[in-house]
Amino acid sequence: MSAIAIDQPTYEVGARKWLITITVITCAIMELIDTSIVNVATRQIAGNLGATVEETAWVITAYAISNIIIIPLTGFLGDIFGRKNYFTASVLLFTIASFMCGFSGSIWMLIAWRFVQGIGGGALLATAQTVLVETFPPDELNKANGIFGAGIVMGPTLGPVLGGYLTDNYSWHWIFYVNIPIGIAAAILSWKYIKGTKTEMKGKIDYWGILALVVGIGSLQMVLEEGERKDWFSSLFIVIFSILAIGGICLFILRELKAKNPVVDLRVLRFRNVAVGSALRFAFGLSIYCSIFLYPVFVQGFLGWNATRTGLLILPSAFLTGMLMGVNGALIKKGISPKALLIFGFAMVIAYEYITYMLATPAAGEWDFFWPQLVRGLGFGFIFVPAASLTLAGLKGKDIGQASGLSNMLQLLGGSVGLALINTYVARRIVAHRVDLMGNLSIYNPESNERLQMLTTQLIEQGNSSQQAQQMAMSIMERSLSTQSSIIAYGEGFMMIGVICAVILPLVFMARIKKGEALDVGSAH
Template sequence: MASTTADEPTHLPPRERFWVAVAIVPCGSMQGMDTFAVSVALPIMQGSFSATITEISWVLTSYLVAAAIFMPFFGWASRKVGRKKLLLCTIAGFTVCTVLVATSTSLYELILFRFIQGIFSAGLNPLSQQVLLAAYPREEHPKAFSWMSSGRMVGVMVGPILGGFLTELLDWRWVFWANIPVTLAAFYLVARYIPEGGVQKEAKFDLFGFICLSVAILFLQLMLDQGERSEWFESNMIIAFAALAGIGAYLFAVHISTSRNTYVDPRVFLNRDFFIGMVMVFMLGFMIYGMAGLLPKVVQHHMGHPPTSAGLVMAMRGIGSITGATVAGWLLQGKDPRPTVTLGLLSMAGSMWLLSLITPDVPILYVMLIVILQGFGIGAFTVPITACAFYSLDPALRPDGTVMNSLARRLGTSIGISVLVSVLVHKTQSVRTSLTEHISPERLRELPLPESWNPDEQPGVMRLNKVVDQEAEFLGFLFDFQLMTVLMLCLLPLVLLMRLDPKKKE
């Protein structure tokens, strides 16, 4: 296959483009499987290392912090060594770290290897996007991104089920061993079918920009991760994290605006299509992973279903997403993207609204159907907004565009989880206060209550408190679903600003 450079939009023949898309699929799957399978295995890992909740949470936090910090680095690195070589190094490093994590003998080893694994995982999504953008002509970008989205959703769909199954029957280490065949397949397919390209000899490393942005991302991630436990800005530590993140972001913004050959080219943010796409991707990350942390708990703790049922419910979202991405890729070739984006937004908003109306006794099948609708919306939304973000972006800016687009999604994930958890906690407290104001021993004696709820005895009072806490938390979850409905609908005005003709350049 012929090599291409970042400023030569020489696209591959149809047959070679097909195999490039096939090679990218496992790159998305391996990352999705790892992230979601680990979240299922965390309780078992906590017991295995006799760790506290705070200590074991660093298994996820270290991974997410590393991925966020080093994601922009791969924009510069792809220009320096080329897309294919860097992607192969990334997959190889991810594979080695997976083995190291699976053979960890202490919690500190596990956290260290997860941090290094997060560094390599940071390059998978932006490099995959760069490969597809270079291989496919602009009018076929939606089709290419539908392949990529399907691969990611396969991992999201399989990860929770496989993680729960392997953890229950074997050991938490098998969660990582199970990903090795996928990483090996990704390495082979990339080595076999991805063409060389993307090297720019004049690429120079901007150390000051790297430090400033890394400081901003590091302390933002730490603030978001530790905020709820430390009661947010009532803690001096959280205030310090916020101040350092703000200083880093300010210095980075001033630096890229006043210097040449910067860590991230500021011209990428001046492109209207890209900026709108980045905002929408941020909100998509806010919803997808925030939802992943809410719904399983509702299914298990409030609807009374086992963990396997919760895993199946979340797997339905993957099925819907693959369907939505496939339909979007077919609809969007050279056509106005706005109807498809609107369909995706309304599907996601509608699914969240339906979830905000559920009760603890609704059939699990009904919840699965809602999640399938949500997944369809995610797929139908992801493909056009990703493709539109790069419609008019200069090919020379694609390395910066792909890393910032991926970083926006990652930060949306972190902020989404923090915001939704904080809203859940405060809404639960508010609802509990409201409920207890209407409960008195005299009023309870007038109601036909079970004997175990006797307000004159300590066990009865404890039982009543437990019921009140459970109801308050359930209503808090419903409020989160309502909030996400509103946030999705607030994106509709941005659809009007999207470009009508995808072939038109600025």
């Protein structure tokens, strides 16, 4: 299946350009907020709907699976229905699903509507960048990428903050209801201002490619989301879905490389910059989602911070990243190589992970993390726009849309792979450190014995019997040991993210960019 544009797009100017920009960026941020907004409300949802923790986890999993499936199909669906119709319908689907999620009276109803919400949301994310490419002229493309990148970074960051505030002050239902007025306004604006690209469909629809994509990527996402909870390959569930993932992805690759009209044109990976840029976007997704996951868990779980306090410390970093997106666009336009900006960006991210690893102690406070957070914001601010520019450099026509959709999918997949990897790594390091430290809790260890006697004496003075005091003292020391094991492991988790970025970084040198190379986006979809 292929689409030929009947009329070439003309670029927008004035107020109309910025109304379109605000509309699509708002939709992209709204979709990304919903990838993480539920994470802080799982306990309240479980209690209210009478669900187990494992069942509630599917509220997050269902959204992630439908997101990752729909994103590579957005170019194909946009060609079939037209950009304007598809984007507006996706906004409405996301908005309706958001209402039904908040209205859900059972956990499985909520899970089903979260899946539907993810189908609408994934389309918003992938189509938003394409709409911006068609809205801005070629010489302003880096500005468009910068605006889109700011939304990409701020969405996942704002999710836990907004989710915590709404859950603490209202109820979990409002983490979904908050989308409704924004979605209605966005649907009206998108229908009014986004151009309806006319297409003439040629060739057969690649149904086998779509089926293989759904089975392969959907199963892989299922494995990544549920693997740690089900102890990976000791679970028949994970084994079955792993086989489906491998089989589906292999069939999908073979089908798309041989099909005359592939639904996702993997042939764009023959361009070196697309392959390198997509790998960097994968690493970017891994690092940003893992950092946003580890930091709140650490400070809330071990330092006792609430969601508001945690979020307020993250926000300056997110805003710094957003501001730097535009700066990057200007630097590239002036002739600064995206490769140099990428090296600096990843170096800052690696520095942040190392500094946080060193500062991850029970005595850490806000100011210990404030400056490292700004370093993180600085790093992420110098990655997205250069990576996007590098990926699209030298491409023409439909190759731009295909490369953009593929790199967006790989960025989200990087986040999923990274979270599964870090979750497993941290969990196993906690066990390892607990075993190592357990030897210190012994009557033959003078320091441990002295600490035990001191706690026991204090508890006896509080009115407990000698036997009760000794048992309570042992319990306190074991909890302290578990906390220390977890803190060390989470610190190592930050370091692991830095190591992965350091391994990926040399790929930057493999990219080739000709000086003054411009993008031809006149017929991009």
